[in-house]
Amino acid sequence: MAELVAKHPNRFAGFVAAVPMNDPEAAVKECERAVKKLGAAGVQIFTNVNGRPLDEPDFLPIFEKMAELDAPIWVHPARGAGFPDYQTEKKSKLELWWVFGWPYETSIFMARMVFAGLFDRFPKLKIITHHLGGMVPYFSGRTGPGLDQLGARTEEEDLTVYLRRLKKRPQDYFKMFYADTATFGAAGALRCGLDFFGVDRVLFASDSPFDPEKGAGYIRETIRCLDVLDISEADRRKIYEGNARHLLRLKLP
């Protein structure tokens, strides 16, 4: 990737590294090498590591390293049909593990990071979530006043301890994530996500080439949605490129 970007500076603005999350110690070293030596803009991780949640203490040094490097982490959902949707079934049918399961898993990742106190430890950590923040913006009433009441729905253990460990409301941390615009032409969703994260934390992305046209469709539709948004041109430029230039520290002509 580094070679390709170096070879075609007018084609590629940068690249993002993959790191060996199943070996956190090696991953920390690779984060350092990729960003400092190879010039990666950041790293991409997935919402689980061989089925394990990212709030396990083993993974903490990776987030610590990325905060120290001041380079963003892209988070991509990862889930297959192995999560059944009903207790009487063995797998998720009709690719619903993809349709709804992916944004669900992104949302779970976000919540687990919030309650692990990740942003209290590393307030400048930059995590870019796919599909415009998973379910969080549309269900901000649940991550907001809903999670303020954490524990009210559970009798077996006292969950309010998780609220008391945080310095702020859960909702304040959910707003510290960044989010991309990959919503496939849903203009209302784009507005909703932008309302939640604000113009400084939303970055253009299309998810090309996974549209029915196999390339051009989602790019065109995402641009169409962005262009009709009732925001200033300056804010629109932030979403298209300004936030990326800043966050990725791109040195472009």
Next chain:
Amino acid sequence: MAELVAKHPNRFAGFVAAVPMNDPEAAVKECERAVKKLGAAGVQIFTNVNGRPLDEPDFLPIFEKMAELDAPIWVHPARGAGFPDYQTEKKSKLELWWVFGWPYETSIFMARMVFAGLFDRFPKLKIITHHLGGMVPYFSGRTGPGLDQLGARTEEEDLTVYLRRLKKRPQDYFKMFYADTATFGAAGALRCGLDFFGVDRVLFASDSPFDPEKGAGYIRETIRCLDVLDISEADRRKIYEGNARHLLRLKLP
């Protein structure tokens, strides 16, 4: 419920019946009795029946009966911590089964009903989904162009057969659901859901008394969001009461 409504006509506009879904034959009879004899506005069901999905053929006569009675079905999510969020865990932590799992389960229910051909069989069936249609409006890019490509992510079986069985695009059926406004003060979510379903299919609901104030909060916040929506006063009245009057066939003073 019927007695209470009859006793306090100025306090209650109507009621909705619970029916024994674990015995579909009895449920069909109770739907008929509740609506025709007791004057129920409709019935409420949950997104699963003892863990079973609602697209099992056993449940079909219930939907058929409600379509015949031309009375709506309210669908409420039902899921506990028993759906783990990671393969290495035994249960869903931090009440995330509630925060995100409930809207997820609503969305799965909707998709399964769509692909069961429910709206091809009963085009006039009226199903009111909680929390503004679950995840569907925010992820309408996934239920739209995403599900138009059903099968593209699966090798073990040919899922395109499910598309060919339907008369229309999956997205067209997702838009046939009704949705309530219980989004707990998230104005952006309300706009997004309204964009998707349209003003004729969204009904006021607050989810009171499950707010931190234990009653008034979600009512007040939902009204605040509705009142700032950039829609005509006539459309706003539809959401507040017109759609309910029509759908529930309320006979009010």
